[in-house]
Amino acid sequence: MLYYIGAISLILIGMYAVLTKKNLLKIVVGLSIVDSGVNLLFISVGYVKDATAPIFSMPSLTADKMVDPVPQALVLTAIVIGLATTAVALGLVIRLYDHHKTLNINKIRQLKW
Amino acid sequence: MRKAIAILLLAIVGYYFINVFIHMPFGEKREGVGKYYLENTVKETGAANVVTAIVVSYRGFDTLGEVTVLFLAATGLGAILFGKRGEKRRLQGASVIVKTTSMMLYPMVVLLGAYVFVHGHLTPGGGFQGGAIIATGVLLMFMSYRHFNVSHNALTWIESLAGLTFATVGLIGLALGTTFLQNFLPLGTPNDLVSAGIIPIIYIAVGFKVGAELTGVLDNMLKTIR
Amino acid sequence: MSWLAVLVLVLVVVQIIAALFSVWQKDLLLAALGTSAISVVLSVxxxxxxxxxxxxxxxxxxxALSTIIFVIAIKKTDRYEE
Known part of the structure; x- marks a missing residue:
């Protein structure tokens, strides 16, 4: 239950940053916090009490005492994709700063590059 | 005002989150597709690590898509920062201690990455983790040696060959069997290094691809002139 | 309450504090380090x-990688949020 609370509060804190902050880099930081929260939420949904990791490394491990492997497989790729999209977002931020010399979204008014 | 509206919106979102998750008790066993995977993975794919079997075998097509997304993101970053690359970096490197230590650590970090993706079907780990660890090793060298350079041509070749290996193995499966990524190699005994058919081949290819792409991302970001 | 539950409680509290820190911090470099702290706790x-x-x-x-990408982007732009 504690995991759910942690994950949901991470998501809400990240969304708060995205909604209220005016600095572009701060918005990207908020998005990455939301990303972490969603990943934690996925993994904690798949958890089973008193179970082991889904790896059959010893003959004594049985299938009915293991956590759900599907969310783990999804989150595994989601983390890597999250890094790549964060990098693209930061590249755009660097380009915008280059052109406007500011990161404040209220001062960036023109839509042209 | 803006903050008040934001907090109101977040309260609504949080209320619905709690409403959903109160019906999903924590740590309870659920019947679903995960049960099938846990019971049949060793029999059907020969891999000891169920997560690897799902990523590479059961949802291998999905992984091909994810690798493509990664490739597009790396290329897109290169396109966004195009024309801003240059060699105007400060040539003053790190101190001797940092340089020597990272020179000694670099081969070990790369070896650890290779170990992680070669043993992906036996132990925790695999192509994505191994590639990320290798990129971390290259980052160590970038930070301590200012003139350390990676060849973009080599990165492109590694990336393309790894992607091609993935697609080719999948197409051979389609030609010999019935579906894309069908296993055509002997399964071997579970928990052996050479086992699980095509899973190690594909995960090694993914490892090289992810390592090359993340290195390319770091290189693109670092070489941008301010 | 077992020691494991106490550990989880401490980790979740640290994580929330780190998230709040990186949202309210005006120095963006420290905010990036806050996300790094979130990742360490998340890994455990x-x-x-x-x-x-x-x-x-x-x-x-x-x-490693996510933090360093933020640090590079901050180096290429402004460090302080006005």
Whole structure:
């Protein structure tokens, strides 16, 4: 239950940053916090009490005492994709700063590059 | 005002989150597709690590898509920062201690990455983790040696060959069997290094691809002139 | 309440504090380090949730690569949020 609370509060804190902050880099930081929260939420949904990791490394491990492997497989790729999209977002931020010399979204008014 | 509206919106979102998750008790066993995977993975794919079997075998097509997304993101970053690359970096490197230590650590970090993706079907780990660890090793060298350079041509070749290996193995499966990524190699005994058919081949290819792409991302970001 | 539950409680509280810190911090470099701290805690939580594969990924990507990408972007732009 504690995991759910942690994950949901991470998501809400990240969304708060995205909604209220005016600095572009701060918005990207908020998005990455939301990303972490969603990943934690996925993994904690798949958890089973008193179970082991889904790896059959010893003959004594049985299938009915293991956590759900599907969310783990999804989150595994989601983390890597999250890094790549964060990098693209930061590249755009660097380009915008280059052109406007500011990161404040209220001062960036023109839509042209 | 803006903050008040934001907090109101977040309260609504949080209320619905709690409403959903109160019906999903924590740590309870659920019947679903995960049960099938846990019971049949060793029999059907020969891999000891169920997560690897799902990523590479059961949802291998999905992984091909994810690798493509990664490739597009790396290329897109290169396109966004195009024309801003240059060699105007400060040539003053790190101190001797940092340089020597990272020179000694670099081969070990790369070896650890290779170990992680070669043993992906036996132990925790695999192509994505191994590639990320290798990129971390290259980052160590970038930070301590200012003139350390990676060849973009080599990165492109590694990336393309790894992607091609993935697609080719999948197409051979389609030609010999019935579906894309069908296993055509002997399964071997579970928990052996050479086992699980095509899973190690594909995960090694993914490892090289992810390592090359993340290195390319770091290189693109670092070489941008301010 | 076992010691494991206490550990989880401490980790979750640290994580929330780190998230609040990186949202309210005016110095963006410290905010980036805050996200790195979130990733460290998250990696331990994944390990406790019996997901070693994901913990390994988070440790390599969230702690090292993601932080360094933020640091580079801050170096190319402004350090302080006005």
């Amino acid at each position: 939580l994944f390990y406790l949730l019996q997901a070693p594969d994901v913990a390994l990924t988070e440790a390599a990507i969230g702690v």
